[in-house]
Each structure stands twice: as C-alpha cells, then as structure tokens.
Amino acid sequence: MKKNTLRITKTTKVNFATYLMVIVAFVVLQSMSNAGMLKSALQGQLVPICAYVTMALALNLTVGVLGELSLGHAGFMSVGAFAGAVVASALRDAIPAPGLLLAISLLVGAAFAAIAGVLVGIPVLRLNGDYLAIVTLAFGEIIKSLINNLYIGVDAKGLHSSFVQNTIALGEGGRMILSGPMGIPGIKKISTFVAGFILIMITLVIIFDLVNSRSGRAIMALRDNRIAAESVGIHVTKYKMMAFVTSAALAGAAGALFALGQNTIVASKFDFNQSILILVFVVLGGQGRMWGSIIAAAALTVLPELLREFADYRMLVYAIVLILVMLLTNNPTLKNFFGTITAKFRKSEKGA
Amino acid sequence: MTFLSHLINGISLGSIYAIIALGYTMVYGIAKMLNFAHGDVIMVGAYICFFAVANYGLHPILGILLAMAVCTCLGMIIEKLAYKPLRQAPSLAVLITAIGVSYFLQNGAQLLWTANNKMFPNFLNFGGKTGLSLFEGQLVISWTAIVTVVACVVIMIALTLFTGKTRIGKAMRACSEDKGAAELMGINVNTTISITFAIGSALAAIAGVLLCSAYPILVPTTGSMPGIKAFTAAVFGGIGSIPGALLGGVLLGVIEIFAKAYISTQLSDAIVFAVLIVVLLVKPTGLLGKQIREKV
Numbered sequence: 245m246k247k248n249t250l251r252i253t254k255t256t257k258v259n260f261a262t263y264l265m266v267i268v269a270f271v272v273l274q275s276m277s278n279a280g281m282l283k284s285a286l287q288g289q290l291v292p293i294c295a296y297v298t299m300a301l302a303l304n305l306t307v308g309v310l311g312e313l314s315l316g317h318a319g320f321m322s323v324g325a326f327a328g329a330v331v332a333s334a335l336r337d338a339i340p341a342p343g344l345l346l347a348i349s350l351l352v353g354a355a356f357a358a359i360a361g362v363l364v365g366i367p368v369l370r371l372n373g374d375y376l377a378i379v380t381l382a383f384g385e386i387i388k389s390l391i392n393n394l395y396i397g398v399d400a401k402g403l404h405s406s407f408v409q410n411t412i413a414l415g416e417g418g419r420m421i422l423s424g425p426m427g428i429p430g431i432k433k434i435s436t437f438v439a440g441f442i443l444i445m446i447t448l449v450i451i452f453d454l455v456n457s458r459s460g461r462a463i464m465a466l467r468d469n470r471i472a473a474e475s476v477g478i479h480v481t482k483y484k485m486m487a488f489v490t491s492a493a494l495a496g497a498a499g500a501l502f503a504l505g506q507n508t509i510v511a512s513k514f515d516f517n518q519s520i521l522i523l524v525f526v527v528l529g530g531q532g533r534m535w536g537s538i539i540a541a542a543a544l545t546v547l548p549e550l551l552r553e554f555a556d557y558r559m560l561v562y563a564i565v566l567i568l569v570m571l572l573t574n575n576p577t578l579k580n581f582f583g584t585i586t587a588k589f590r591k592s593e594k595g596a
Numbered sequence: 597m598t599f600l601s602h603l604i605n606g607i608s609l610g611s612i613y614a615i616i617a618l619g620y621t622m623v624y625g626i627a628k629m630l631n632f633a634h635g636d637v638i639m640v641g642a643y644i645c646f647f648a649v650a651n652y653g654l655h656p657i658l659g660i661l662l663a664m665a666v667c668t669c670l671g672m673i674i675e676k677l678a679y680k681p682l683r684q685a686p687s688l689a690v691l692i693t694a695i696g697v698s699y700f701l702q703n704g705a706q707l708l709w710t711a712n713n714k715m716f717p718n719f720l721n722f723g724g725k726t727g728l729s730l731f732e733g734q735l736v737i738s739w740t741a742i743v744t745v746v747a748c749v750v751i752m753i754a755l756t757l758f759t760g761k762t763r764i765g766k767a768m769r770a771c772s773e774d775k776g777a778a779e780l781m782g783i784n785v786n787t788t789i790s791i792t793f794a795i796g797s798a799l800a801a802i803a804g805v806l807l808c809s810a811y812p813i814l815v816p817t818t819g820s821m822p823g824i825k826a827f828t829a830a831v832f833g834g835i836g837s838i839p840g841a842l843l844g845g846v847l848l849g850v851i852e853i854f855a856k857a858y859i860s861t862q863l864s865d866a867i868v869f870a871v872l873i874v875v876l877l878v879k880p881t882g883l884l885g886k887q888i889r890e891k892v
Binding site: 307313367370371372374375377378379381382383385386389390392393408516520523524527528531556557559560562563564566567570571573574575576577 | 630678681682684685686688689691692693695696697699700702703704706707824827828831835860862863865866869870872873876877880881882
C-alpha cells in the first residue's frame with residue numbers, strides 16, 4: 245500500500261543508532277573482558293551496569309514518556325530481585341542449565357513486578373504531579389518494609405512462607421531461602437554479561453515498539469496535554485497503566501538480573517536512595533532520550549569505581565559533579581557563558 | 597496509662613516532624629520545589645549544637661542559637677549557589693540538584709565528623725530528674741517531650757503571626773500565590789525566597805536539636821529518614837499550608853508510635869505510609885490543602 249517504503253524517519257535513525265551503540269559497547273567490553281584487559285573491579289561491575297541501564301530505561305518510560313515522576317522504582321526492582329532470586333534458589337536442583345534458570349528467574353521477576361505495578365498503579369495514577377511522586381515514594385518504602393519482614397523456606401513439599409515472625413517449620417532437607425532482614429544469602433551467581441546485554445536489547449525493543457505505536461503516541465499525548473488528549477477520546481487510565489506496568493515489569497527483570505549477580509541481597513538496599521540514584525540517571529541522560537539513559541547509567545555506575553583514588557572524597561566529588569552538571573545544563577546564564585567561551589576558543593584556533 | 601504515655605510520645609515525635617515539615621512546606625509554597633536537602637540541614641544543626649556543648653562547653657541555649665545561626669547561613673548559601681540559578685529550570689532539574697546538595701551535606705559531614713555514632717547529651721534535666729512525674733509516678737513525661745511540644749506550639753503561633761501581620765510575611769504569601777504579580781507590586785522575590793530558606797533552615801536546626809534530644813544517636817544520615825517522614829507529614833496535611841504541617845506532623849507521629857506499640861515495630865513505617873496513601877486517595881491535596889480547580 246505504501247509507495248515510499250524506504251523513508252527513514254529521524255526517530256528510526258536514533259533508534260538504530262541506539263541499538264548499534266549498545267552492540268558496539270558490548271562487543272568491545274566482551275572482547276576486552278575475554279582478553280583479560282579489564283580491571284577486576286570493572287569486571288565485577290559489568291552485570292550491575294546492565295541491570296542499572298535496564299532500570300534507567302524502565303524508569304525513563306515512566307518519567308520521560310509517560311511524564312510522571314516516580315520516586316519508588318527501586319520497589320519494583322526489589323520485587324523482581326527477590327522473586328527472581330527465590331525462584332532461582334528453589335529451582336536450582338530441578339533446572340541444571342544456568343541459562344534457562346536465569347531466563348525463568350527474570351521472567352518470574354518481571355511478572356511479580358508487573359503485578360506490583362498494577363497494584364500500585366491503580367491508586368497512584370489517579371493523582372497528579374508531586375502528589376503522585378510522594379505516593380510512589382510511599383509505596384517504595386512499603387514494599388521495602390514488607391520484604392524486610394518476609395520469610396520463605398523450601399523443602400520437599402514446596403515453598404513455605406511466613407510474615408513478620410519466622411514460624412516456618414521445614415521438613416527433612418529443607419532450607420530457608422529468604423529470612424527477613426537478613427535477606428537472601430549465598431546466591432549462586434548465574435547472571436552473565438551476555439544475559440545483561442540480551443536484557444538491554446529486549447528492553448530497547450519493547451520500549452521503542454511501545455513508543456512508536458498508536459498506544460505510545462496516546463501515552464505521549466497524555467504527557468503533553470492530558471485534558472486535550474482526554475477530550476479526543478484517549479482512555480487516560482488504560483494508557484497510563486500500560487506505560488507504568490511495562491516500566492515496572494522491566495524494572496523487575498532488571499532487579500532479578502542484579503540479584504543473581506550478587507552474593508547476598510537485602511531489602512534495605514532497595515530504598516529511597518536507590519530510587520533516586522536511578523532517577524539521576526534518567527534526568528542526566530535526558531527525559532525520553534533512551535540513549536542518554538544508557539550512557540548516564542553506565543557512566544555513573546562506573547564513576548564511583550573510577551573515583552577510588554579519591555577514596556573518602558569520592559561521594560563528595562559525585563555530589564559536586566551532580567550539582568554542577570545540573571547547573572551547567574539548566575542555567576541560562578552559565579549556558580551562554582560557556583557558549584561564548586567555546587566560541588572564542590574556536591575563533592582563536594581559527595585565527596592561529 | 598500506657599496509652600496516655602504512647603499518646604504523649606506520639607505528640608512529641610509528631611511535633612518534631614511538624615517543625616521539620618514547616619521548612620518543607622514553606623519552601624514548597626514559595627519556590628514550588630521539593631527541598632530534599634532539608635533533612636540534612638537538620639543533621640548539620642544537631643552536629644553544631646553537639647560540638648558546641650560537648651567540646652567547647654557552651655551553654656545548651658547558646659549551642660542551639662549557634663546551630664540556628666549556622667543553619668540559617670547554610671540554608672541561604674545553598675539557596676544562593678544551587679537553587680537560585682535554576683529558578684527558571686524544569687522542576688526535575690531542581691529536584692536532582694536538591695538531591696545533589698543532600699549527598700554533599702551527608703558526605704561532607706561524614707568527612708568532617710566521621711561516621712561514628714555520637715551520643716547526644718540530654719540537656720533537659722531539671723532538679724536531677726529527666727521528666728515530670730504524674731499520678732504518683734505512674735506516668736512520667738520527659739522534659740524533652742514537654743519542651744518539644746511547647747517549642748512546636750510557640751513556633752507555629754509565631755509563624756502564623758509572622759506570615760499574617762508583618763510586611764515580609766505578607767510578601768512571602770504574595771510570592772507563593774503569584775510571583776509575577778508580587779514582583780509588579782514591588783516585592784523583591786529573590787530576597788523573599790532567601791528569607792524563606794533562612795527561616796526554614798533555622799527551624800531545621802531547632803528540630804535537629806530536639807530530635808537528637810529524644811533519639812540521642814547522631815550520625816551523618818540522622819536527618820534523612822525524619823526528613824522523608826516530615827515531607828510525608830507536609831503532604832499529609834496539605835503541602836504549602838502552615839496549620840497543615842502541624843496537623844500532618846502530629847498525626848503522623850501519633851500514628852507511628854501507636855503502630856509501633858500496638859501493631860508491629862517492624863511494620864510501623866509501612867503503616868505510616870499506607871495511611872498517607874489512603875488519605876491522599878480520599879483527599880488528593882492533603883487534609884488542609886487547597887483544592888485547585890483545573891482550568892482548560
């Protein structure tokens with residue numbers, strides 16, 4: 245039907261550039277890793293980087309595309325992390341292949357996080373602006389508290405769970421998987437850099453497909469002007485839920501990937517500060533700009549490692565970098581000031 | 597009696613939340629920004645007072661005044677350097693900057709004063725007793741609780757009078773309603789915002805000292821959780837409203853202590869936040885918040 249099928253829009257170009265960037269980065273890092281050129285500290289960061297990149301992409305769907313501020317995304321990451329780690333631990337004898345086990349864990353993590361997303365989204369998405377933000381914060385804290393008080397054990401009969409107090413009586417050969425505030429110890433590290441790369445690619449495909457679809461345009465219309473969108477017949481709750489739940493599910497998968505790359509996970513790790521950390525990735529990378537999120541998440545995850553030389557000062561430096569970047573990119577005077585300096589430099593270079 | 601004692605503890609904790617919430621609510625009302633660094637200003641105030649009293653042997657009252665002075669300057673410097681350049685920027689950029697400031701204060705405090713616990717001394721014992729005995733010793737109300745509640749009430753009345761009667765207070769209200777119109781009427785908006793930060797930060801210093809008198813362990817992250825709770829209290833009561841901050845703070849404190857005492861210690865935070873969510877669903881702008889009609 246379409247005559248000019250070869251018309252490539254700007255969005256398509258950006259999307260393909262993003263895929264290409266991720267693939268190139270993966271190939272370079274993987275070959276460096278195989279050649280043993282990566283420092284061990286960075287080597288250990290590869291899986292967390294992938295998890296944080298996926299988290300940043302997921303949150304960017306909520307913040308950039310849907311236009312609602314979420315301060316509790318670490319909660320979904322937490323749900324995914326614990327669901328995934330429990331499944332991986334419970335099925336570790338039944339499924340010997342680590343790849344399959346990882347895939348199942350990620351799917352379960354995503355599913356549980358999606359359910360949490362629906363439960364949180366129904367009340368949250370009725371609110372607007374800062375009130376929505378504070379309610380997501382509240383849900384993040386509630387999820388943290390609940391997981392902190394959850395006990396899960398496994399024996400021949402299956403999974404057992406209890407809440408607040410550990411009342412599980414395990415049968416022969418049973419073991420505790422999740423023990424409240426102690427979290428899940430002794431996780432078998434089955435997450436790999438390759439798996440992380442695949443997860444990022446799948447996330448990108450899902451997000452780009454959603455954004456470039458009819459639904460995606462409806463979601464962005466809601467972001468730009470809710471009243472106008474509503475008056476042309478866009479179902480507000482439906483599309484908001486679609487974006488929010490997708491975002492939560494992706495965050496859950498990221499959480500599962502993260503958890504299965506760690507020795508131990510505890511619920512208190514996924515707190516308000518974690519949510520903020522991911523929000524920082526999104527804002528620094530640019531709202532709605534997926535490639536920006538990827539670069540920001542990867543760079544800021546590595547930055548504290550690179551700042552190791554500053555030892556005690558590194559978090560201070562991190563804070564100063566954060567403030568300066570926000571000032572430089574958002575203040576009109578400073579922007580102009582630096583604009584003129586770079587212009588002068590260019591001129592003097594030309595003159596010389 | 598235990599019920600009464602829990603209630604008093606709750607009101608006392610709630611009064612601290614209320615004083616912190618005032619800082620949030622005033623800044624939000626006038627600058628329309630969530631100042632996440634506010635909780636860390638509390639921590640700085642508590643440290644200043646601690647060192648003034650414990651290391652230099654100053655009188656506690658002088659210690660509190662010094663803490664207030666330092667926090668006022670700190671608040672104004674933060675506003676000048678970090679927030680003022682971003683007045684026209686999107687709110688998310690300001691939010692991230694506030695978070696940057698919060699990290700900066702926490703890590704700066706950790707470098708300066710180390711992460712080790714400091715035991716905050718209890719200034720408040722009159723006649724060798726730490727509390728007031730009632731009903732033949734069945735109910736003991738600590739002086740800290742009494743002073744906290746009195747301080748909260750005094751601050752609340754003073755602020756209400758300040759915003760209602762004085763020129764600067766009226767200017768603050770005008771700015772929070774319409775900055776453009778206020779500027780046209782000859783109000784210096786920048787100065788007014790600066791003063792708001794100064795007042796909020798001075799209150800944070802008082803709150804810090806009171807908080808650490810009641811819960812004496814002082815670490816660089818002392819301020820962050822009470823900060824988040826107080827922010828919740830401000831939203832609970834209707835952000836931007838001064839009586840709302842008082843109501844929200846006290847209710848939150850009472851709910852938290854009751855949840856701890858009668859339901860579950862571990863789940864108290866979850867219960868507090870759940871109540872907040874329910875309130876916001878029923879009244880989306882908080883208990884005393886103004887309902888703003890959306891115009892098309």
